[in-house]
Amino acid sequence: MTALAAHRTYDAVIVGGGHNGLVAAAYLARAGRSVLVLERLDRTGGAAVSTQPFAGVDARLSRYSYLVSLLPTKIVRDLGLDFRLRTRTVSSYTPAERDGRPTGLLVGGGERRTREAFARLTGSDREFEAWQRFYAMTGHVARRVFPTLTEPLPTRDELRRRIDDGDAWRALFEEPIGAVIEERFADDLVRGVVLTDALIGTFADAHDPSLAQNRCFLYHVVGGGTGDWDVPVGGMGALTDALAAAARTAGAEIATGHEAVRIDTDGHSAEVTYRTAGTEGTVTARHVLVNASPRELAVLTDDTPPPPAEGAQLKVNMLLKRLPRLRDESVDPREAFAGTFHIAEGYEQLAVAHSQASAGRLPDAPPSEIYCHSLTDPTILGPGLAEQGYHTLTLFGLHTPARLFDHDNDTTRRELLESTLAQLDAHLAEPLADCLATDAEGRPCIEAKTPLDLERDLGLPGGNIFHRELSWPHAQDGTGRWGVETRHPNVLLCGAGAVRGGGVSGVPGHNAAMAVLEAAGTTVGG
DSSP: OOOOOTTOEEEEEEEOOBHHHHHHHHHHHHTTOOEEEEESSSSSBTTSOEEOOSTTOOBOEEOSOOOBSSOOHHHHHHTTOOOOEEOOSEEEEEEEEETTEEEEEEEESOHHHHHHHHHHHHSSSHHHHHHHHHHHHHHHHHHHHGGGGGSSOOOHHHHHHHHOOHHHHIIIIISOHHHHHHHHOOOHHHHHHHHGGGTTTOOOOTTOTTOHHHHHHHHHHOGGGTTOOBEETTOHHHHHHHHHHHHHHHTOEEEETOEEEEEEEOSSOEEEEEEOSSOEEEEEEEEEEEOSOHHHHHHHHTOOOOSOOOOOOEEEEEEESSOOOBSOTTSOHHHHTTSEEEESOOHHHHHHHHHHHHTTSOOSSOOEEEEOHHHHOGGGBOHHHHHHTOEEEEEEEOSOOGGGGSSOHHHHHHHHHHHHHHHHHTTBSSOGGGTBOBOTTSOBSEEEEOHHHHHHHHOOGGGOTTSSOOOOSSOOTTOTTTSOBOSSTTEEEOSTTSTTOOSSOOHHHHHHHHHHHHHTTOOOOO
């Protein structure tokens, strides 16, 4: 823990050392500003960290966040980050049972192979051709929208003109994504695979009139201008370690073990009060950038808090001695688990799960998806583990809102994990439990986190991984020029709850730094 000099003044104090705070710190320090980062925990990185969760086991898992799509190469280039991504060879595999036999849909391995997989599942080329047209449309939108994320917010009309495709605008920005999916696809399983991108961390029905599901879908298909979700080499911690190094190299001061507890500002100068394990102190800043949720920002500034947020996911980390064999023998497990492995995510299954959770009960068939990062990046495993064929698995469950865990978090977590893994086992030729590695104490290498666990561990409001509902990537009333502004002119929001926040992107950190530099008349650039 770094000791701070009393009453020191900085150009910028950044509250929170997650990846967005580190991006902002690096940009501002490179522009010659004096910068202090106050981080509550004893490490930087926030939710984007790599840890060894299993005692005595040499495996570094991306414990909370795990894939990267929305991080612009501009940020990597501007900050000179020593950081690489690897593309997964398979997009997804979804097991199913048709006519009493195990089968599935493998998307990847080239166009011909994907076409054959669609035909084998559905009996014709119709769904594959619809798939091609649909994702050509989202690809067009991605190429037009993604570059705007690090620019001042466009108006709604400006963004619509930039997309320049009326059908695409209607499909993604105006009509519930469920109506669009039902219009374009006929097969239930294919519909479900498409819909899942609208439900990651978002508790909504396909036809929700708020279009929360559309906003979630949009952020999942625009990343990088391609919609690809890649694996960070060395785990997510490799990114945040590189960001912390870039910030320090540029001159930023990072104080871990320092929790900001209050911000007092007159709009021109701010005083930040912080607390450590043994003392309390204050620092003064011209600008304060808050890399925390809008709710935490309101607490710090004594403002009216925003509406409550609610997360809706189960996060499970596992280490396996081997990948399990599949009932669908036509697919190698190394291929099936190389992309996103969808479980209980047919279109009707997703609708039923949402309906049951809305009624206050755990879904009978909890939907989820699994990622095996070690197939793409074996460096996260110690040499001995990799040689023995060990692999990591990360599971992300859907439609499990925080309210379901309020009464008894531990018991509900255990019940949900059991029923979620049962859905996976239904498609395996051997129980997953037989494949789990054990730690130094002989315990199975598996851990599960509910929304309430994420709120406790990371300060995510209601366990919401986006801090609040995702916003449209265009200006609305009160969003400001960069989407990071607050009612206090010199206090900016640079976390996931900013406009164009959510996901591991660095975009809010970049945009908050640009707002500070622009206000001072500084030329903005790398």
